[in-house]
Amino acid sequence: MFLEHFGLREEPFGMTPDPAYLYASRTHAEALESLSRGIADTRGFLALIAEPGMGKTTLLYRLLEELRDTTRTVHVFQTQCTSREFIEYILYDLGVDTTGMGLVAMHGRLNEILFEELLAGKRFLLVVDEAQNLDDTVLETVRMLSNFETHNAKLLQIILAGQPRLAEKLAQPRLSQLRQRVAVLSHLDPFSVEETGLYIDHRLKVAGYSGEPIFDKPSIGLITRHSKGIPRNINNLCYNSLVLASTRGHRTVTSEFVQEAMTRLDMESLGSGPLKVGEFAAPPVAPVVPAKVSPPRIAPAVAPKIPNAPDRQMKASLTYDPGKKINVPKWPVRSAILAIVVLSGTLLIAILGRSEARQASRPAIFENSSDALRALSHGDQTEGAAASYDAAPQDTGNGQVLTVVAGAQQTLKDLSLRYAGHFDGDLSQKILSLNPDLKDPDHLEEGQLIRIPLPPGAMKKVNDTGEATTSSTEETSGNLFTRFAALLRERK
Numbered sequence: 001m002f003l004e005h006f007g008l009r010e011e012p013f014g015m016t017p018d019p020a021y022l023y024a025s026r027t028h029a030e031a032l033e034s035l036s037r038g039i040a041d042t043r044g045f046l047a048l049i050a051e052p053g054m055g056k057t058t059l060l061y062r063l064l065e066e067l068r069d070t071t072r073t074v075h076v077f078q079t080q081c082t083s084r085e086f087i088e089y090i091l092y093d094l095g096v097d098t099t100g101m102g103l104v105a106m107h108g109r110l111n112e113i114l115f116e117e118l119l120a121g122k123r124f125l126l127v128v129d130e131a132q133n134l135d136d137t138v139l140e141t142v143r144m145l146s147n148f149e150t151h152n153a154k155l156l157q158i159i160l161a162g163q164p165r166l167a168e169k170l171a172q173p174r175l176s177q178l179r180q181r182v183a184v185l186s187h188l189d190p191f192s193v194e195e196t197g198l199y200i201d202h203r204l205k206v207a208g209y210s211g212e213p214i215f216d217k218p219s220i221g222l223i224t225r226h227s228k229g230i231p232r233n234i235n236n237l238c239y240n241s242l243v244l245a246s247t248r249g250h251r252t253v254t255s256e257f258v259q260e261a262m263t264r265l266d267m268e269s270l271g272s273g274p275l276k277v278g279e280f281a282a283p284p285v286a287p288v289v290p291a292k293v294s295p296p297r298i299a300p301a302v303a304p305k306i307p308n309a310p311d312r313q314m315k316a317s318l319t320y321d322p323g324k325k326i327n328v329p330k331w332p333v334r335s336a337i338l339a340i341v342v343l344s345g346t347l348l349i350a351i352l353g354r355s356e357a358r359q360a361s362r363p364a365i366f367e368n369s370s371d372a373l374r375a376l377s378h379g380d381q382t383e384g385a386a387a388s389y390d391a392a393p394q395d396t397g398n399g400q401v402l403t404v405v406a407g408a409q410q411t412l413k414d415l416s417l418r419y420a421g422h423f424d425g426d427l428s429q430k431i432l433s434l435n436p437d438l439k440d441p442d443h444l445e446e447g448q449l450i451r452i453p454l455p456p457g458a459m460k461k462v463n464d465t466g467e468a469t470t471s472s473t474e475e476t477s478g479n480l481f482t483r484f485a486a487l488l489r490e491r492k
Contacts, residue, residue, distance in 0.1 A: 005246035094110075
């Protein structure tokens with residue numbers, strides 16, 4: 001454990017607001033002094049503004065600790081509440097059971113307690129932490145509490161502590177009466193490089209460390225830049241740096257350890273992003289039988305654009321049309337062919353003859369993506385031909401396999417998220433095994449055929465009345481123009 005390694009009595013960079021660890025930077029010392037003086041002078045309303053993680057709560061605990069013998073205090077943290085709940089929180093902290101009490105009765109009981117404390121010679125301080133979350137109606141209730149007073153003394157003093165959004169709220173015209181009552185306004189600034197070093201040394205000393213500095217100067221500079229001088233961020237970096245240094249037997253934390261700690265704390269690097277083949281592909285040791293899983297829930301999305309294919313709205317679950325063919329056209333537009341037909345009947349016959357020759361040289365339908373990929377790689381698909389395959393998924397013992405067409409600038413991750421609903425290392429490994437010719441998942445070629453594994457039953461059939469009779473029409477019709485019309489339909 002790093003505490004023993006560095007000779008520490010306790011955790012120096014904990015996340016709890018322990019007032020013993022408060023470091024009195026310039027603005028922290030000024031804020032503490034201003035609040036103490038404002039309370040001593042019974043100024044009524046005081047405010048403390050700082051960014052998250054700057055140590056507002058720790059400073060408030062130090063203030064309450066200093067006032068413990070002379071002041072009755074209530075510290076409210078629950079600020080997402082109604083006006084009634086806010087008063088209930090105050091009375092609950094004072095030990096008052098509010099069951100069955102109305103709002104007027106609760107105000108009366110609070111007023112009685114304030115007078116009792118005044119007669120006992122004590123001040124009464126209400127501290128509202130995270131006050132930026134208070135609704136305007138609750139802030140108005142807080143303002144009304146300041147009316148508890150005698151002709152020469154305030155019975156209640158209030159500190160509103162919060163993030164910069166609190167200052168924005170108080171600046172609103174409709175809260176001008178509350179803003180005018182704020183007599184002391186304090187704020188906390190981020191640490192400089194020098195203050196960061198003193199802050200780290202202070203916390204180590206409070207935790208029991210004595211000896212040469214653990215953090216060298218370059219590491220302190222790096223911590224200051226990356227943490228932006230915010231104490232909470234400094235604590236996280238220092239804790240992780242100490243753990244790394246002790247694990248490797250070092251007594252000094254250098255910038256290398258801080259850099260590694262920064263990497264480990266980098267949330268953005270853990271977000272989704274394009275993966276390289278080497279990052280998730282590993283040589284298979286033995287066939288792995290995937291566990292049975294429920295079909296994935298696929299959110300509504302827009303289907304990928306396929307040339308000359310009608311747009312379809314995605315449903316809650318994917319569907320497919322049995323027997324439907326998806327074509328990647330490489331022929332001139334239909335109008336050009338019609339012009340040729342009009343100009344020359346002989347040319348029409350020649351075109352049909354070439355089409356039949358092509359049909360004889362390759363299957364009309366690729367039964368799976370492997371056949372299609374082999375045809376593409378060996379040049380079987382001659383210039384002008386349309387790459388076709390069966391859009392229906394294949395059922396296997398472990399689920400279904402769907403063959404899809406890669407669009408322009410699409411990646412393997414895009415296709416997986418579109419059709420499988422997720423993308424991870426396990427799925428990518430399965431896809432690579434189904435597509436042995438796939439070289440770069442991040443740069444798919446437009447029109448490339450990709451096989452994607454799906455759980456059993458993920459694809460549901462729907463009735464298809466579109467193009468199911470195209471093939472039979474071509475085979476049975478003896479009329480030349482009927483055959484040509486069928487050819488055009490095939491090439492749509």
